[in-house]
Amino acid sequence: MEDEEALAVLRAVGRQIKLWREAAGLTQAELGAEIGYSEEMVSCVERARRIPQSDFLDKADEVLGAGGKLSAMKEDVEKARYPKKVRDLAKLEEEAVELGAYASLQIHGLLQTPEYARALYEMRRPAYTEEEIDRYVAARMARKAVFERVPRALITFVLEEVTLRRPFGDRRVLRQQLEHLLEIGKLRHVEIQVMPTDREDHAGVMGSFRLLRLRDGKTLGHSEGQLHDRVISDPRDVQILEMRYGTIRAQALTPQESLTLIEKALEWQT
Numbered sequence: 001m002e003d004e005e006a007l008a009v010l011r012a013v014g015r016q017i018k019l020w021r022e023a024a025g026l027t028q029a030e031l032g033a034e035i036g037y038s039e040e041m042v043s044c045v046e047r048a049r050r051i052p053q054s055d056f057l058d059k060a061d062e063v064l065g066a067g068g069k070l071s072a073m074k075e076d077v078e079k080a081r082y083p084k085k086v087r088d089l090a091k092l093e094e095e096a097v098e099l100g101a102y103a104s105l106q107i108h109g110l111l112q113t114p115e116y117a118r119a120l121y122e123m124r125r126p127a128y129t130e131e132e133i134d135r136y137v138a139a140r141m142a143r144k145a146v147f148e149r150v151p152r153a154l155i156t157f158v159l160e161e162v163t164l165r166r167p168f169g170d171r172r173v174l175r176q177q178l179e180h181l182l183e184i185g186k187l188r189h190v191e192i193q194v195m196p197t198d199r200e201d202h203a204g205v206m207g208s209f210r211l212l213r214l215r216d217g218k219t220l221g222h223s224e225g226q227l228h229d230r231v232i233s234d235p236r237d238v239q240i241l242e243m244r245y246g247t248i249r250a251q252a253l254t255p256q257e258s259l260t261l262i263e264k265a266l267e268w269q270t
Helices: 004-023 028-035 039-046 054-064 071-081 084-095 114-122 130-147 171-185 235-251 255-268
Strands: 096-103 154-160 190-195 209-214 219-224 229-232
Touching: 004 039, 004 054, 004 071, 004 084, 028 039, 028 054, 054 071, 071 130, 084 096, 084 130, 084 209, 084 219, 084 229, 096 235, 114 130, 114 171, 154 235, 171 190, 171 255, 190 235, 190 255, 209 235, 219 235, 229 235
Parallel strands: 096 154, 154 190
Antiparallel strands: 096 209, 209 219, 219 229
């Protein structure tokens, strides 16, 4: 694992499991038999070679009499399961009091259903393994906690009209996705706008990006490339993105007009 931050968490968890196991006088094979896992799995967890499931930690906690100390590590372990770039972005989103995003090729990640997100990851080339797809989907869904956070952040999106019709996965997945957009779009702190395909003047031709205004008053940009994501902190570059996003929102349909268009797109799929 090249992610040193996650590796440090897994090493700490593995060390604690080993200490509790040895204190209980159990071998790795005996612990595995007690909690329903193989000796190899116990060994890999203790050596930080595998990420333990929540069930593993709960059962080990009970068998070893750890009094909740192993179960308490589940949240940290779950975060370590997510790719580092996703964790870093989630931290910024947690700090944001205002978040704006323009998505050009697909429904924005914060708005995606699990089925829609999975369909996107299944199309990646080179192909991801099932385990990798599960990690990325879980990480993307975890970021949706930004909608529930208190105090509420102001969250705005601009989506391209074509993304409402492109059936990633299949039409059933698209219908579920459109229904989800309508639900999210009714939240008072969220605004979803759609950029009509027939717009002749479009300030978003350079591609997708997002803006995050943080609690300390600083604003950052974030852009996604083919192979690398980039956080944009230079005030001059951020100012350009703010100007573009303001123009994009002005060129798009209003939030109410956009919800009406999404409803029509949903009718076309039935």
